[in-house]
Amino acid sequence: MSSTTKYVAAIDQGTTSSRCMIFSDDGAVVAVDQKEHEQIFPRPGWVEHDATEIWAKTQAVVAGALARAGLRADGLTALGITNQRETTLLWDRATGQPVHNAIVWQDTRTAQLCTELGGDIGQDRFRATTGLPLASYFSGPKVTWLLDNVPGVRERAERGELAFGTMDSWLIWNLTGGVEGGRHVTDVTNAGRTMLMDLRTLQWDPEILSAMRIPPSLLPEIRTSSEVYGEAVGQLGGVPVASALGDQQAAVFGQTCYGVGEAKNTYGTGSFLLLNTGERPVASQSGLLTTMGYQLAGEAPVYCLEGSIAITGALVQWFRDQLGIIGTAADIEPLAASVEDNGGAYIVPAFSGLFAPYWKSDARGVVTGLTRYVTKAHLARAVLEATSWQTREVVDAMYQDSGVEITTLKVDGGMTANNLLMQHQADVLDVPVIRPVIAETTCLGAAYAAGLATGVWSDLDELRTHWKRDAEWSPQMDTDTRDREFRHWRKAVERSFGWLED
Numbered sequence: 001m002s003s004t005t006k007y008v009a010a011i012d013q014g015t016t017s018s019r020c021m022i023f024s025d026d027g028a029v030v031a032v033d034q035k036e037h038e039q040i041f042p043r044p045g046w047v048e049h050d051a052t053e054i055w056a057k058t059q060a061v062v063a064g065a066l067a068r069a070g071l072r073a074d075g076l077t078a079l080g081i082t083n084q085r086e087t088t089l090l091w092d093r094a095t096g097q098p099v100h101n102a103i104v105w106q107d108t109r110t111a112q113l114c115t116e117l118g119g120d121i122g123q124d125r126f127r128a129t130t131g132l133p134l135a136s137y138f139s140g141p142k143v144t145w146l147l148d149n150v151p152g153v154r155e156r157a158e159r160g161e162l163a164f165g166t167m168d169s170w171l172i173w174n175l176t177g178g179v180e181g182g183r184h185v186t187d188v189t190n191a192g193r194t195m196l197m198d199l200r201t202l203q204w205d206p207e208i209l210s211a212m213r214i215p216p217s218l219l220p221e222i223r224t225s226s227e228v229y230g231e232a233v234g235q236l237g238g239v240p241v242a243s244a245l246g247d248q249q250a251a252v253f254g255q256t257c258y259g260v261g262e263a264k265n266t267y268g269t270g271s272f273l274l275l276n277t278g279e280r281p282v283a284s285q286s287g288l289l290t291t292m293g294y295q296l297a298g299e300a301p302v303y304c305l306e307g308s309i310a311i312t313g314a315l316v317q318w319f320r321d322q323l324g325i326i327g328t329a330a331d332i333e334p335l336a337a338s339v340e341d342n343g344g345a346y347i348v349p350a351f352s353g354l355f356a357p358y359w360k361s362d363a364r365g366v367v368t369g370l371t372r373y374v375t376k377a378h379l380a381r382a383v384l385e386a387t388s389w390q391t392r393e394v395v396d397a398m399y400q401d402s403g404v405e406i407t408t409l410k411v412d413g414g415m416t417a418n419n420l421l422m423q424h425q426a427d428v429l430d431v432p433v434i435r436p437v438i439a440e441t442t443c444l445g446a447a448y449a450a451g452l453a454t455g456v457w458s459d460l461d462e463l464r465t466h467w468k469r470d471a472e473w474s475p476q477m478d479t480d481t482r483d484r485e486f487r488h489w490r491k492a493v494e495r496s497f498g499w500l501e502d
Contacts, residue, residue, distance in 0.1 A: 006077045006456045009065065009239075010446035011058055013083040013167045014247065015104065015269045018057045020065035021443040022076070025456050027466030029438060031071075033064030040101060045108040045352055048101035051089050054167065055174050063235060073236045078228075079175070080243035080450030082250035082442045083167040085193045088142035090153065090162050090218070091170070096179045099162065100150045102170075103142045106270075106310065108352050110141040111361045117141065117211065123359065126208055131192070131199045131281060131290030133359050137308070139166060139194040144212045157215050164218040166190045168244040175241055176230035183230040183241075186220040188301060189249040192292040197222065199281050199290065202301065225249070226449040227297040243449035245294060247442045248272040252304060253294050254445030255410045255436065256467045258460045263398075263406045265391055266442070267415035270355070271312040273394045274304040277402055286397035287357030297453065305401055307356040307394025311349035312387040313415050318351070319383050325376050333418050336380040343378030344369040346492035347386050354496065357397040364499035368492040387415065388425045389489040395429055408432045412441040419473075427477035428486065437468040 006025040011018065019034035035057040040048040066073065086105035091098045103109070114134040118125050123133040132138055143164055147154040156162050165173065168190050173182035191197040191204075196214065198205045204219055223229060228240045245253060248266055252274050255264040260278040265271060274293070281290045281303040293302035313329075320326045326335060348354075350363035367379075395406055408431055415421055416435045426433040438444050451457045 006451075007069070007071060007075055008078050008080065008447040008451045008456055009062070009076050010080045010082065010443040010450065011062065011171060012247065012440070012443045012446065013054060013058060013081070013171060015084045015087075015106075018054060018061055019443065020058075020061040021440060021447070022065050022069045022071065023444065023447045025451070027438070027444070031065045031069035033061040033068060035061055047104040047107040049087065049104055051091070051098045051102045051170055054102075055170070058171060059235060073239055076236070076239045077456050078242040078450040078454040079232060079236060079239050080245075080446030081168050081171055081241065082245050082247050082446035083171070083190070085166060085190060085246035085248065086137055086139050086142075087167055088139045088146070088164070089167070089170050090143070090146050090157070090164050092156070093161060093163050094179060096174070099153050099156070100146055102167070103146070105137055106352055107142070108136045108361060110136045110145050113141050113145060126195060128283070129198050129205055129208065130195050131283070132195050134195070135359055136361060137355065140196045140208065140212050140214065143214050143218070147213065157218055160217040162218055163220070165220055166194070168246070169220045172229055172241055172244065175232045175236065177233050180233070184220045185223050185229050185244075187223055187225045187244040188295045189225055189246040189292045190244065191222045193246060199292070199303075202295075224295040224297045226294070226453045228453055240454055242453040243446050245446055245449060248274055248306065249292065249294055249304070250442040250445035250449070251412055252276065252445065253448055254438075254441030254443070255412060256460070256464045257410065258464070261404045261406070262410075264410040264412065264441070267312055267387065267411065267413035269312070269314045271309040271387060271391060271413075273307045273391060273398070275398050275402065275404060275406065277303050277305055277404070279303065282402050284397070284401045286400045287359055288394070288397050288401055289356070294449070305398050307397060309390045309394065310353070310355045311351050312390065313413070314351070315347070315349040315383050315386055316415070318349070319380070325380070330417075332380050332383060333420050335377050336384050337420050339375070339377040339381060342381045342385055343374045344371060345374045345378050345382045346489055347379065347382045348492050348496045349386055350496040354493070356394050358493075360497055362498050362500040363496040366492065366496045368495055369488070384418065384421045385424055387421060388428045389486065391425060392428045392486065406431060408434055410434050410436065412436065412439050422471075422473045423476070426473040426475045428482060430475045430482065432475070433473045434469055435471045437470040439470075
């Protein structure tokens, strides 16, 4: 390793796994380590994680990445954090023990509570302040659920004994000392997903806290996305912890979408399309979220419109694990490519309701258009096409809200390895789809933000020079086919509405 090269580590604490990546100051990947953690399903629609397991796995992947890079902790200039957003944890400040498993963003147990909170106003009660509709997706109602349903927790919270955090806060607190003076902070991008932060003041909103019956003493301090929050102790002793970004915002940063109108789509468990709208929050009339993009220290915040799709990569996992039609996720591409089209079949994966642009908690998954002609290969194709079509609906909604046309779509995440899917995505959007050399742009974004805060990189222009194109897909589908297929897709989506009656 060169003695003059600077290295930045990034922890990506994701929904299914935690990983650590180490980057050199030219933006190249030096080492990666990754470990999955358990998905806990106590009841239908409920999803939990063991936060203690996540912290242990995080420490293990950091050690693994350092070993692979041949580096010691003192060889790192900075550490950045990116994380699954909205996943909600309460822990004891004195013992460091969680009071309950973390409630994951996909969990729907707060659907009824959200309806109650909406009252006569409905889903939009807090939207003007937070940019978010009342939905089980966000953290605030999950906090209320924990306070109301875990014995003794409300009393402990009101005595100031407990801390709330999304996974960035949990990791930063543990990294910087935990019970021995760990920093209890979050950044604007994660705070903005709790439904408790005012998008304009970037502060916790007292009226919403009161409405959700959440004691302010639970909450972390809100900071910018790129600054030194504290120094790590333990295995990373002395390394500045210098960035935090929710995973989708980290991908915006890693994809260098720093200009108005630049957009990226991350294909993971779900998919998340974000469009940079600059220094003004654009209110959505079309089922999108108005969200933070990022904020650099001493600068104005940058806002985005976001379309959140609950199930994309998870549909491939379902096809593999629940149906057993394929052995590995990669097997879906050759199977789907063995037929010319979907044979008239469409799969709408509303497993836990529909997110953008519909926000229907009562929707459930449907397979439509089945005939005797349809084979498993057609269904494999329908699985992939569900991701493209859901993305198309979000892009259409973004244009309706902002008037900004997407001219190209930068893509990242695991599913971008699927060339058939990427071609279909370009076809249904009618714009080029571009994949960067480093597909793990969430980690890259966290590293960029941490490096900016510690002088590894000087400014956004320098970061742009490190972004490299790997592959590009141009649209090939004719307009008539695109329009017909989209019409069928919309018909299939409508069939999923209103399935749950209670």
